[in-house]
Amino acid sequence: MNTLLELRAVRAAHEGVTVLHGVDLAVAAGQVVALLGPNGAGKTTTLRVAAGIHPALSGQLLLGGRDMTGANPRDLARAGICLIPEGRGVFPNLSVRDNLLMMTFTGRGREEIEETAFARFPVLAQRAGQAAGTLSGGEQQMLALARGLATDPAALLLDELSMGLAPLVVSRLYEQVVEIARQGVAVLVVEQFAAAVLGIADHAAVLVRGRVRRQGSPDDGLRDELSALYLGSPA
Numbered sequence: 001m002n003t004l005l006e007l008r009a010v011r012a013a014h015e016g017v018t019v020l021h022g023v024d025l026a027v028a029a030g031q032v033v034a035l036l037g038p039n040g041a042g043k044t045t046t047l048r049v050a051a052g053i054h055p056a057l058s059g060q061l062l063l064g065g066r067d068m069t070g071a072n073p074r075d076l077a078r079a080g081i082c083l084i085p086e087g088r089g090v091f092p093n094l095s096v097r098d099n100l101l102m103m104t105f106t107g108r109g110r111e112e113i114e115e116t117a118f119a120r121f122p123v124l125a126q127r128a129g130q131a132a133g134t135l136s137g138g139e140q141q142m143l144a145l146a147r148g149l150a151t152d153p154a155a156l157l158l159d160e161l162s163m164g165l166a167p168l169v170v171s172r173l174y175e176q177v178v179e180i181a182r183q184g185v186a187v188l189v190v191e192q193f194a195a196a197v198l199g200i201a202d203h204a205a206v207l208v209r210g211r212v213r214r215q216g217s218p219d220d221g222l223r224d225e226l227s228a229l230y231l232g233s234p235a
């Protein structure tokens with residue numbers, strides 16, 4: 001496996017309380033890995049450590065085999081890590097076009113960014129002049145993805161992509177996520193409610209109280225275990 005992003009024995013704390021107790025995770029280029037777990041398990045903290053936004057107490061962060069432990073968010077972004085936070089991270093008062101325009105800081109031109117975004121998500125072209133805050137939840141998530149993709153990420157970290165969205169909208173977004181992965185991006189998808197993401201994940205890990213309780217292919221055994229944790233019900 002061509003591991004792109006790896007966390008090794010990562011521990012992390014909030015306000016002196018340890019919430020990650022040695023998390024191991026690996027995502028290969030081209031792969032979708034689902035990180036599941038109940039509310040408060042430490043999923044968001046794990047993503048934030050991977051993006052350099054939250055410090056690890058110990059353990060390692062590797063990117064393409066390079067030790068990036070302790071690197072700041074900017075350097076990690078430059079190295080290809082892109083986190084799409086819970087709540088989508090779009091600017092609601094700016095138009096779709098201006099939300100995309102901001103991504104020219106990456107050095108890419110406006111036209112290229114728009115063309116790529118509109119080709120992947122044609123509905124965004126129809127909404128180009130609209131304030132992002134007036135889009136549907138699914139469209140806002142598409143815009144967040146389009147913004148993230150404008151950075152040409154090596155690893156895409158998605159926090160609760162499906163939150164508040166109808167199942168049909170979620171499955172369409174997941175189709176795009178799979179396509180993004182197949183183009184060579186390492187994708188780590190965090191979800192509390194697991195049903196939909198297990199259908200597209202190549203690998204899944206279940207985090208409970210800061211520990212990976214189970215890790216493997218998203219098969220029936222893993223589904224059963226999730227049901228036992230009351231995670232199996234659809235969002």
Ligand SMILES: Nc1ncnc2c1ncn2[C@@H]1O[C@H](COP(=O)(O)OP(=O)(O)O)[C@@H](O)[C@H]1O
Nearest residue numbers: 014015019037038039040041042043044045046
């Ligand atoms: N900013 C914070 N300050 C204090 N505690 C926090 C903060 N963020 C998260 N926590 C705590 O850390 C634990 C893990 O949280 P989080 O990573 O957000 O879990 P998840 O994303 O799985 O719901 C929880 O117990 C949560 O209460």
Ligand SMILES: [Mg+2]
Nearest residue numbers: 043044045086
């Ligand atoms: Mg969270």
